[in-house]
Amino acid sequence: MTTETASHYDHLEQMSVHDLLTNINNEDKTVPLAVEKAIPQIESLVTEIVKRMKEGGRLFYIGAGTSGRLGIVDASECPPTYGVPADLVIGLIAGGDVAIRSAVEFAEDDPEQAWSDMAVYQPDSLDTVIGIAASGRTPYVIGGLNQARAAGLLTGCIVCNTGSAVAQAAEYPVEVVVGPEFVTGSTRMKSGTAQKLVLNMVSTSVMIQLGRVKGNKMVDMQLSNIKLKDRAAKMVISETGVDYATAEQLLAKYGSVRAAIENYR
Structure with a gap:
């Protein structure tokens, strides 16, 4: 897997702070270019999401670890930004809410848990599930997508490897291959940045298509401070x-x- 390949840099502990920051930044600069290549995939996914949400569907994000946290961040920002109900965009993480702050051992390894977590919300065929997994091999996400698809939900994903099991489980996969991480295998870095960028694109585009922006203004935002x-x-x-x-x-x-x-x- 690309996300597990060796960093382009070595002997990191011998670098100065300046060199560390410069090299991390140089790697980060490659992420938007990788996202750009995936725009056709993102466009197809957003188009299908909008069709369903205009009919009353909801959007679920499922993921583990950093991926799950990123989904929760994106979901939690939709109500204050666009004035939508709290249950229109829902972020779920393997291990439950405690996993937002602390790692929950082996939570991501249960392929049945994501669908169980979603069941509380009584999902139906108008809903969409986006699985988020840098590696593309997380059982929590694979199982959730397979069960959601079997139940007639629209399925998409955001992954950072090609040909992954998560992508195979989704009807509309988004594959953003950012290459090796600065610290080998630390997918909270470039992969996490790529996932955040794609999530921004998905939710913002969807909300604009749903009429939640006028001109360039957040006219439905919550007046909370x-x-x-x-x-x-x-x-x-x-x-x-x-x-x-x-x-x-x-x-x-x-x-x-x-x-x-x-x-x-």
């Missing part, structure tokens, strides 16, 4: 021409930028 309330007021001012105080009043009355703008006049 002073910074966001200030940003929202400035959006309302930009769209309506009202003064700051009136914008605040509109937001307080209607609860979102979109509603404030639509109800102004």
Whole structure:
């Protein structure tokens, strides 16, 4: 597997801090280029997700370790950013929530657990499952995808090796091959960065296609702190021409930028 091949660098412990940082950065620069090559695969997956979500489907991410954590981060940011329900995009990690902070030994080795974790949400054929696994061989992810596919769900994946078992289990695989890690086998580095970039692309594109962005603004974002309330007021001012105080009043009355703008006049 490419993710397990030896680093292009050796004797890391003998490098200066400057050389370590420079060499890590040089490796990181290759990641967006690898993601670019996968855009056709990402496009196909996003197109199919949008079709189902417009009919009421949800999006699940399943993964273990770093991959699972990245899925949870992406899922957790959708409600505050786009004002969607907390159960529209759901991140699940092998070992449960405790595994977000601490490694849970052998949790990723159970091929039945992902589908069991999803069962709580009563998945159906409108839903999509994206398996995230740098190696492409995680049993938790493979089993979850196989069972989801058998149940009629749309299945996709984000992996960093070609021809993996995870990719074979998914209808719409996304393979981003970033090459050897700076520290051999440490897939939280380039592979994790690639997965994060793809997740950003998937969720952002989906939310825009679902109408959750107007122009380039997050008009449905949750107004959950002073910074966001200030940003929202400035959006309302930009769209309506009202003064700051009136914008605040509109937001307080209607609860979102979109509603404030639509109800102004």
